[in-house]
Amino acid sequence: MSQGFTEITEEIYSYINDKFAKEDLFLKKLQSEALSLGFPDISISAQQVSFLGFILKTINAKYVLEIGSLAGYSAIAMARELQLDGKLITIEIDEERADFIRKKAVEAGLGNIIEVINADAIEFLRDYKPEFKFDLVFVDADKQGYVDYLNYAITLLRKGGIFAADNALAFGEIAKSKLDERESEVLAVRDFNDALASNPYLKTCLVTIGDGLAMAVKL
Ligand SMILES: C[S@@+](CC[C@H](N)C(=O)[O-])C[C@H]1O[C@@H](n2cnc3c(N)ncnc32)[C@H](O)[C@@H]1O
Numbered sequence: 001m002s003q004g005f006t007e008i009t010e011e012i013y014s015y016i017n018d019k020f021a022k023e024d025l026f027l028k029k030l031q032s033e034a035l036s037l038g039f040p041d042i043s044i045s046a047q048q049v050s051f052l053g054f055i056l057k058t059i060n061a062k063y064v065l066e067i068g069s070l071a072g073y074s075a076i077a078m079a080r081e082l083q084l085d086g087k088l089i090t091i092e093i094d095e096e097r098a099d100f101i102r103k104k105a106v107e108a109g110l111g112n113i114i115e116v117i118n119a120d121a122i123e124f125l126r127d128y129k130p131e132f133k134f135d136l137v138f139v140d141a142d143k144q145g146y147v148d149y150l151n152y153a154i155t156l157l158r159k160g161g162i163f164a165a166d167n168a169l170a171f172g173e174i175a176k177s178k179l180d181e182r183e184s185e186v187l188a189v190r191d192f193n194d195a196l197a198s199n200p201y202l203k204t205c206l207v208t209i210g211d212g213l214a215m216a217v218k219l
Contacts, residue, residue: 021050027073030104034071039097043073044140044166045210052138052213055162056081061135065156066090067121067149068141072101072114078138079110088114089130091121091141121145125152133158139165143185146192154201157218163202168193169212 006012017023023046035041044052052074056064062083069075069092079088088110092098098118105114117124122145137153139146146165153163170189173179179186193214197204202216 017046021046023049026108027077030071030073030076034073034100037096037100039071039100043070048166048210048213049074049077051207051209052078052136052164053081055164056136059135059160059162062086063130063132063134063136064088065134065137065153067125067137067139067145068092069101069116070097070140072104072116074138074140075101075114075116076104076108076110078136079105079113080108082113086113087132089117090114091117091119091124093118093120093141122148125149125156128152128156130156134161136162136164139163140167143167143170143188143192146188147195150192150195150199154199154218159218161218163196163214163216163218165192165196165214167211168206168214169208171211174212 031043056078060083061081063086064078064082066075066078066088069090075088075090082088090101092101095118098116101116105111121141134156135158137157139149139153150163157163167189170186171182173182173186174189196202196214196216201219203219204214204216207213207215
């Protein structure tokens with residue numbers, strides 16, 4: 001069995017972006033507006049967008065739940081890939097960010113598809129009883145909540161539905177023995193990866209794009 005892997009150099013990274021993950025003007029403008037408002041630069045990468053879009057098309061997704069929306073970069077990118085009568089529910093704790101996304105969803109012509117919930121995700125999910133099951137749940141919020149989000153996602157997903165969580169490599173710290181000031185977040189991601197990988201109701205993998213997407217399909 002080969003133990004080799006190809007290191008993704010800056011050159012290769014740019015090559016992949018050019019060929020497979022071209023960012024469009026709307027999302028570029030959204031990013032720069034969000035930065036000018038002082039939003040942090042922590043959205044998923046164009047390559048992750050391209051991968052999630054690929055998955056959504058593969059499963060002909062209609063219903064998506066996102067936890068952690070920021071400026072709506074990933075929400076808008078994913079909503080574009082859904083069936084025309086699809087729904088993307090995105091949960092964002094920060095009110096200014098939630099308002100920004102609502103505005104951008106309308107500008108993108110996705111006002112009917114994207115629903116922004118301005119709430120703490122755990123509090124919202126505790127009582128959330130949608131009339132449908134989700135095709136995909138994407139988690140990209142506070143790391144301490146990841147294990148809970150996984151457990152909620154398992155009940156909210158349909159059989160064959162996909163779970164994805166960003167930062168599975170914990171900012172590159174996942175396998176380090178000595179941790180820095182982000183220790184509590186790294187430990188939370190480790191707990192989450194352990195919970196995901198050992199769950200008997202899921203088939204899992206870790207895709208090493210961006211800061212790592214932990215993936216699962218509900219069996
Ligand atoms: C990494 S950003 C999301 C980026 C977004 N998915 C994208 O790629 O464009 C994380 C977001 O999660 C939000 N967040 C953090 N804790 C949360 C919670 N408990 N409930 C809901 N949102 C939360 C933060 O306010 C932040 O905007």
